[in-house]
Structure formats: structure tokens, C-alpha cells
Amino acid sequence: MHIETSSEHIQAIGNDSLAGYQYLQRISLTERAALMHAIADEIDALDDELIQTAHEESALPVVRLTGEKARTVNQWRSYANAVKIGIYAEARIDNGAGAAKADIRKCNKGIGPVAVFGASNFPFAFSTAGGDTASAIGAGCSVVFKEHPGHPKTSQLMAKAIVSGLTKFGAPEAVFGYVQGGSHAVGEVLVKHPAIKAVAFTGSFQGGKALYDIGARREEPIPVFAEMGSINPVFALPAYLKANTAEFAAQYVSSVTLGVGQFCTNPGLLLVIKDETLADFKQELSAAIGQVGGAKMLHDGIAKNYTEAKSKLADQIGVIRVGEGAAQENCAVAAVYSVSAGKFLENDVLSEEVFGPTGLLVECEDAAEMEAVLKALPGQLTMTFAATEDDIRQHIPLFDIAQEKCGRLLFGGMPTGVEVVYAMHHGGPFPSTSDSRFTSVGPDAVKRFLRPVSYQNWPNEFLPLELRDENPLQIERVVDNHCTTEAH
Template structure:
């Protein structure tokens, strides 16, 4: 039973967040990084109880949860390190030039204001209450109000307590972090509509993300919404690769498609290739690979029911045929792979919709032109994979150039599941994969979502933030008069 946080309490928490923002704005990147490391320590200290509870609440295997916990701690620490480096403060200094009547201008990034984070169900640690969104918003200098995902309430509460403890330990305002619980749609809408909220981060379904995106746009002061709304992550398998490696590719494909019962936003739901003996071999190998896979419990009943509904709607579309489906068991998800032709895939939008779970569509093209037509008509994706030899790449330059417009991450072989938490990760893509292709929700660059620049003109050193003082007390890299500068400024005193 999920307790619904009352309207009065939500209002109070928003007011606390607004006051905490006035405090956070004047903390330095080093101070915020220290808080983030303290949160990491708190999470680390939670021990086995956390993974046990999450296991019961999500049905995710313990080993996976242990890994996800380590990843979450790693996120706090690596984002802290990145924030402390000054990379997201992006300081720029242009000195006064009295002979040109040009003033002293100094710019850096401040936190955008209180942020609402909607936790995801499929990553109870890494993308939920104390996940990457919360870490990157706090790193940016923004208080966070988490709307907890109702599918893992105890896990969420433990994570919330870890953050709250770290904030208390620092003696910083409690409003830096708030934990709101409830199952009603209204809570999310209320938070997103509130005039004091300045940004929203969301990971989940298209309908959920789009609804928040619309609410935020129609406010008196519209605010950014960073919604990651899933993807079908197509694989384009080109001629020589499939010819050389049909069986190995099938093995890799099935392994990625069924990983975590298919409950990843980078799950490769669509496999596209040109008809022929090699593709026939691939399909035969898929049939073979899939035999042994047992039905498995999904994250929760809502997700399971939605999976069954979307799957049955997809398999009954014309010009589709089930290639293979695994052993079934009531209440558990089995794996299904269907095939269709390029024309149907192009003309029937149902076939391009994400079926969240272990479900794949193999799209069989007549020729190269159909492959390009599919690329041209693709909606925005988190990832696209090109399964190819180097020779295939050389021969498909036009196709590959087109695919860049449709995704945030373009893979040369391998599979899209497995999202590394590094600087070079882009977890985001053109609409409808996300609401804003210019930002990532994985990797330290996620911090960028929650900052905005402010310029100070003609302020004396005393009143400037540490990031912009002459002395460069934080010893960060700054752009001074257009050049990278890591030192302090020796200005002649007037």
C-alpha cells in the first residue's frame, strides 16, 4: 500500500526546495561534489538489505541488483568528480578593455532551480530515487523532488533516507532533497505545473513522458522536460556480416533481446536485413537459440499485462508471422520473435511501436532501396546498430549517414544493451526516443541538463562566485579572452 503524500506536504516540500535553491546556488562545485560523495558512501553502507528488498519488489536477480548498486554508487562518485572539475561550470571571462568601452564580463553555469525527478521501474537504483537524474541535478546545484516509482516503495525509501542522511551530515537545508510518494497521475501533474519547479526528468513510457512534456510547455513559464521514453533500437544487418556470421549474430541478438526479460530501453526490438540465404540461416539460428529460454517474471504485473497486450496486438497485424515463441507459463513472460516485410513495416505504424519486454520483429527487405527507405522513415531512437563488415560500411555510406540523424548512439556491431556510464555515452536521441536530443541521461554530461548560464558584468572580485574570481581558487579550466586558461588572473590594480 503506497501512502499518498498530501497536497499540503507537497507544497511545503516545494517551498523548502525553493529556499534550498537559494542556498545551493552559492555552494561551490567542490562542496557539492563532497555532498555527492557522501551520498555514495551512504548508499554503499546500506548493505545486503537493500538488494534483498529490491529483489522482492522488482523480481530482478540479486546478482543484477548487486551490479546495479555498484553502478549507482559509481554514478554519484564519477558525476561528483566531473562536477568538481568545473567542466559543467563552463566559466568564461572577457576582461574589461577601457579603450573599447568594453566591460568586464564573466559567465558560468548555475543550477536551473528545483527539479522534479520521476523514477523508473526497471532500474530501481540507477534510474530511480537516487539514480543518475537525482545525482546530476544535485551536482548542477538544483534541489530535487523525487516522485517515487510505486513499484519499489521500500527500496525507494531506503535510497531517499541515504540522501537525506548525507544532507543532514553536511548541515545543509533539508529541502535539497524531498521524497514524494503516491500512485495518482495528479501528483506528477501538480509537481510539473508548479511555478517554482524549473525542470523535470523522467524515464518511462511515451504516454507518461509526453503528458509531462505537454504540461510543462503550457505553463505560464514553460520549463524543460527531459523524458527518456524508450526506443525500438533497430539493428541493420548488412550483407557480408550476416553472410559471414549469421549464427554468431543470432546468438548475440537473442542474448541481448532477452537480457533482463527484455526490460531495457536499449532492447533491440527490430532487426532489419535483406532477404536471402544468409538471413534464412540467421532466422534458423534464432529459432535454435531461443529453445532453452524459460518464461520469467517481469518487474511487476502492470508491465507484464502491458507486454502481453502490446505483443498480442502486434502479432495480429497483417503480413506478420510468428517465427518462434518459447514455452509459456501464466504470469510469466515468454519470448516471441515475428517477421514481416519492409512494405508492411513502412506502412503500419503499429510495427514500429516499442513492445517493452522480450519481443522482436525481423523485417525482411527485398533490396537495398527498402533498407534506405526504412532508415529515412525511422523515428528517433536511443541507439541504432549497424551489423556490418568494414566493406559493408564502405558500400553503405548513404545509409549510415542517414542513420546518424535518427539516433543518439550508433554502434558498429555489438548489441545496444549495456549503457556505459562514461563521458562519451549519449543516452538520448531524437524525438520520440527522448523529448530533447541535445542531452544525455547517462554519463556525467547528464549534469548539463540542469544548468543555465549567467553573465556578470563589471562586478568586483569580492562579489563574484569562486568559479569566476581572478585568483581561480577552485583551480579549474576557464576560457579567458577566448583561450583555455587554468591559472589565476594577474590583473593590474587600477
């Protein structure tokens, strides 16, 4: 039985988070970065107990979890380094010329305490000590974290590491609050707390949209940055598919079944133009998916939802099974289905996400029909072109439309696997996320939790360090329209 934090206790935690936020606002960017490195050190020091606990709770393999732990540590360090150099301060100084023009200076501040909801499919990188928590603290915001019921012991171990990092640095525990419970009521109480100024969520569309609506209906509406799912279409264009039939079939099946299909970047939709290559390609898909064994999903709830969604897809008119993986007790069975583009366009069910190792091949009569399918799709995290350069030249309208429909556009490869770098954009138009302007992966994730403040005609000693004449943090600033690190 899961423990649930009472409403009264959530209120107290939320109230305490204000003190944590005020502390982070008082310390400098350099000190904030050092605090984040201290937390990274504590996460890095966690031993096999963390990996084994997460393995037992999530059924994820030890190798995957070991890599995810390293990614999580890297997130804290890379975000800290980005904060330290001041790129998110976005310091701007306009000194004015003569008495007629004011001295105006602007920089970013943290928006306030942030509620972070743990994700089921990444118990480290998108959970307690994941990128949302790291980027919020990097922005100078305290965090109230809501534990995911799928891996509570793992979450608690990570929480202890965060608190240990805070303690060793000398920061108050109020920088990081912890809430337990799997009910919707717990989440609603947290999001409605007046101290909370933003929310970060990764999960289902239903969950993300519900939180978004709660945030919007508050007396003081707040932003809810929700990543809510995507079917990540792959467009296999003719010349490429003809030259890489078997290899591409194997690559696609490997991606759609990676991690038992439990990635938000899982390529659940594959579009092709019908030609003489298609029959061979479907045979290769069938052979490749047939080699995939059964595997356990994260928890029983996800496994049940997958089985139901897969059956619903298979029952739609015009849907034909291309191939299926091996059946095994209490394990997810991988599958690839096919349907004509015409049937796809007639049935909204076919564009719903099936969270698990299943793909849908959409057979288009020509490029015009492929364009029609693309236009009908909602916003996505990713879109991928399996294509030659000549394929793209012959299908420029597809390329143009795709840029308006997704946050990351791939030429070759597969969308599974998201690098934690500055140039990564892990977000997309609604309904893949609630705000396509922001990423939840990479140092730029910090931007979600910032707001600009202008200071007009203030004496130098009262200004934030980022804006003082002497530039004590030695960050790059825009001073009278010129980028510089020099004192002013």
C-alpha cells in the same frame, strides 16, 4: 494500497525545495562534490536489506541488483568529480581592452529545484538516488523526487541514505524532498509547482509526453527532459550476416531477452536484406529463442502491457512467428516475429515499442528498401550496424541517415548495456527523448539543469568563485580566448 502525498504537502515540499536550492548555490563546487561523495558513501553502506527489498519488489535477480547498486554509487562519485574540476561551470572571462570594452564574465548556475520521477526498470540507477537526482544536485539544484509505485520500499531506503548523507555533511534536508503516489494527479501537482524549474523522467511515451505538455502549458514553461522509449533498430548487413549467421542469431536473442527485455535500449527491430543466408538465419533465431525460458517481469502492469502489445504485433497482417520461448505460468514468453519491409512500411503499429523480450525481423528486398524503412522510423536512442567495414562502404547512405535518427550509433555489439562515461550519449531525437541535445547517463547529464549568467563590470569580491581573478577553485577557464587554470 499505495500512500499518496496530499496536494497541500506537495506544495509545502516544493516551497522547502527553494531553501535547498539556495543552499547548494551558496556552497562551492568543491563542497558540492564532497556532499555528493557523502551521499555515495551512505548508498554504498546499505546492506543486503536494500538488495533483498528491491528483489522482492521488482523480481530482478540479486546479481543484477548488486551490479546496479555499484553503478549507482559510481554515478554519484563520477558526477561529483566532474563537478569539482569545473567543466560544467564553463567559466568565460573577457576582460576587455580600454574603456570602450566592458569586462564580461560568464558561468553556469543551477536552473532551480528539479522534479525527478522514478523509473520502474532501474530501481537504483534511474530512481530515487539515480543519475537524475545525482546530476541535478551536481548542477546545484535541489530535488523533489516522486516515488515509483512499483518499488516504494526500495525507494524509501534509498531516500533515507540520501538524507543521511545530507545530515552528515551538514546540508539541510530541503535539498531532497520526497513525494509518494502512483496517480497522474500527484505528478501533475508536482510539475505545476511554481518552485519547480525542470523535470527529469524515464518511462513510457505517454507518460513523458503528458509531463512535457504540462510543463509547456505552465504560466512559466519549464523544460521536461523525458526519455520515452525506443525500438533501437539493428541493421544486419549481408557480408557480416553470412560470416556470422549462428553467432549473430544467438547474440541478438541474448540481447533482446536480457533482463526480460525491460531495457530502453532493447533491440526490438532487426533489419536484413533477403538473400541466400536468410533462411538459415531464421532457423538459428528460432532455435536460439526456443532456448529462452519464461521469466517474471517487473510488476503485473508491465507484464499485462507486454502480453497485450505482443498479441497486437502478432495479429498484424503479414507478421509471422519465427520462434518462441518456453511458456511458464505468470512469466513473460519471449518471441521473434518477421514481416516484409513492404508490410512494415504500410503499418505504423509495427514500429511501436513492445516493452519486453520480443523482436521483429524486417525482411528487405534490397538496400533501397532498407533505406526506406530507416527513413520512415522515428527518432531512436540507438541504432546498431552488425556489419563489416566493407558492408558500411557499400551502404554509406544507411550510415548517413542513421546519424540523423539516433543518439548512439554502434558498429557491432548490441545496444543493451550503457556505460556511465563522459562520451556516452543516452538520448536521441523525438520521440525517444524530448530533447536530443542532452544525455541522462554519464557526467554530461549535469548539463540539463544549468543556465548561463553573465556578469558585466562587477567588482571581483562579488563574483562567483568560478569567475574571480585569483581562480580560487583552480578550474580551467577561457580567459580572453585562451584556456587556462592560472589566476587573472
